[in-house]
Amino acid sequence: MAKIVRKKHVLRIERLAGLLLFTACLLSLGSSLFLGSFNNALSMKLQTFEEEIRTLEKYNEEARISIQGLSSKDRVINMATEDGMVMNQGNVVTVVDDGE
């Protein structure tokens, strides 16, 4: 009797282990598939953002250059001269920023 009981016990553990293994394999397969595609999606997202950052950086840089061109001293003076303004050098005062 006792032997039979022991056998049953062993069988139960094996079955449980087998079941666990099977479940684990299934889960692993499933998750690797799922995570893999999730990982891909994330990676694509990351690259899309990086591309967006690059585009914006380029845009900012180009805007900076445009600003630089538009605010050039020569351009301002030309516009002022066209409108009949003249520069009186005697009135020019240089203000120095001491804070720097």
Place this chain on the structure above:
Amino acid sequence: MTVNNLNKKAIQKQIFMINLLKLTTVVVAFVLVANVFLVSVGKFHLNSTTDLTKYISQANLKNEKIKAKRGYIYDRNGVVVAEDVQTYDIICHLDKNRLAPKGVVAYVDDPIKTSKELAPLLGMDEMKIYELLTKDLKQTELGTAGRKLSKEEMEAIDALNLNGIEFVESIKRNYPYGEFAPYVLGFAQANDNQSSTGVMGIELYLDRQLTGIDGSKSYQSDNAGFILPGMKSEIVDAQNGDDVILTLDLSLQESLETSFEMTMERFNSDRIWGAVMEIDTGRMLAYGQSPGFDLNEKEITEYTNYGSQYPYEPGSTMKAFTYAAAIDSGAYDTNVLVDSSTYCYAVDGKGGFYRVPTNDGRKVGCINNANKKSWGMIPYDMGLVYSSNTVTASIIDKLIAPSVYEDYLEAFGFFQKTDVDGISEAIGTKNYRYPADKIALSYGQGSTVTMLQLMQGYSAIFGDGQMVKPYFIEQIVDPYDDQDIKYQAQTTIVNDPITQETAQQMQDILYQVIYDEKGTGRFYKIDETQIIGKTGTTQVASLSGAGYNSGKTIASVMLALPYDDPKYMIYYAFEGDYDKNAHFNTEAINQLTRKVAQLYNLTDNINSAQENENDEVIDIKITDEIMPNLVNHTLEYSLKKTEELNLDVVIIGNGTQVLSQMPIADSNIKTNEKVFILTDNSNIMMPNMLGWTRSDVTKFWSLTNIAVKMDGYGKVTSQNITENSLISKNDEIELILE
């Protein structure tokens, strides 16, 4: 039995065959599966014994270059003066069979319309574009006009929606300030490698440091261009070039260039050149010439760097060195008088010369002062103040030997390279053989020098006797870590040609050049601070050889400021037709001198002293204060309190007790602001409101409740009620503000 045996055998055979079949199936299946596994896992193709690894790594592999940026060049305050910017090149696709999505024409299908619309935007000839667009090619560019287009230009063309016109990105070296010191900065131009190479100036001199190292990116990607996990991706980052910080100061450089424009307008000069240098360190703060050129346009008409490659007879600015030599060698006595009239000389046959009377038969030549002026017997000092040629001739005749002067010129670095930061330079020509040459060089004629030599030499006179080398490059810095300084300029003391005492004595004489009523530099005074200096006017030798009949002169001036401890020197020269007003119409140079004074805080009190009628120097620092409470205090207390805070008090009424005040207690107030105190409600006298602001008048009204009518904006220029007449609440004060 037999049957049984036979049956048994047949059955056994069948079983064997079945087993064999099973085995074969298993083996075949195993081999197939193994092969697949070997290929997919082991990356090895058994049948052809091919290692697949390298094929896999090459599959769909893309290689891209990551362009390194050329280093930035900054002025001394960190303003970018040279940088790489993104530009666009036009590509015109001409291939009719070029793949395109349905409904899109991906090639230039209408060359006539395309060339017509592109021509004005690119500044190109329409026919030229048409020719290019009708060539039998798959694609074409449009030459230089179609390259390095700015974003705006690209967008303007893109907006035309022309078929087959596309853009590729490119990089251009951009100079945001166009004409900024082109002969120092130089420029870099596009090379075949899609980056820039230095061609001139510091861009060329520091080309190795400015050039970066390109990086690369090789990767595999899916159809949409994404790098998926597990795909190969190798990135080698680009190393941008080092950044360079110059000693030049953008705002001063712009002032220098404004001066050039003013001089050009006033004197119609052929050439102008000038520079500003820090005396103690040799830092060049501004350096330029006219005609110059725009670094972006590069329409260069003049390749000579006037400051370093254009040796010329400097004229009277050279006299300072004659004086410095005499003082430093101990032969100079301020009390001795010298004859400033025409200097005639005889020669001794051994290269020497001596002064003889004008009517002496031995004389071989005579020299005069400018305009044949004479001041009679004068102290030597005044010879420099009046810029007398005959006095400097007397110095190398009576005080020091010509050879001593020659030695000093050597010590001051003339006729040698200054060796400044990769700027190519000429050394000038020394003519010092014959008596006439020696006499001429005592007042800066007969031999030639460069501006850089002059400035280096003067650094000893304006400084403390030590001569410092000018320089343009302050730092070279790692672009990724501004603490990593790869090069830091040091002040180089080239020589100490004179003692500190000599330098001091020279500065005192050079002060009189500006402040003596007959000093040649008297029109260079500025309001901001006191200066010292020396003028020069030279006739330019004619190209045909001997003589000065070219009709051209070089007017020049060397200035230093402030007078009591010179920190900055300015040299300015312009060449053109003789103009007797060269040292009278000095606005162009004065605006530069003023700029230097204002920019570097050299402004002292002489300005306010001149403006203030009482000749009183007012120098009060304006601070923010809190208005104290004066109400219910005595007038005496209130006056004391407001004086402590430097406030401008206006007392209304004749009382002794303060009834009310404006501004009210605890409000913010600034030094010198008007404070109104009401001491009496009835006996109010009309104050002098001239110069009051609207806000002042309003405060007066709110205290007294006397009606005020203000007309205009600004400050009060007239009032209808005369000062000190009694006013009451029934009156109406009328004011005009301007």
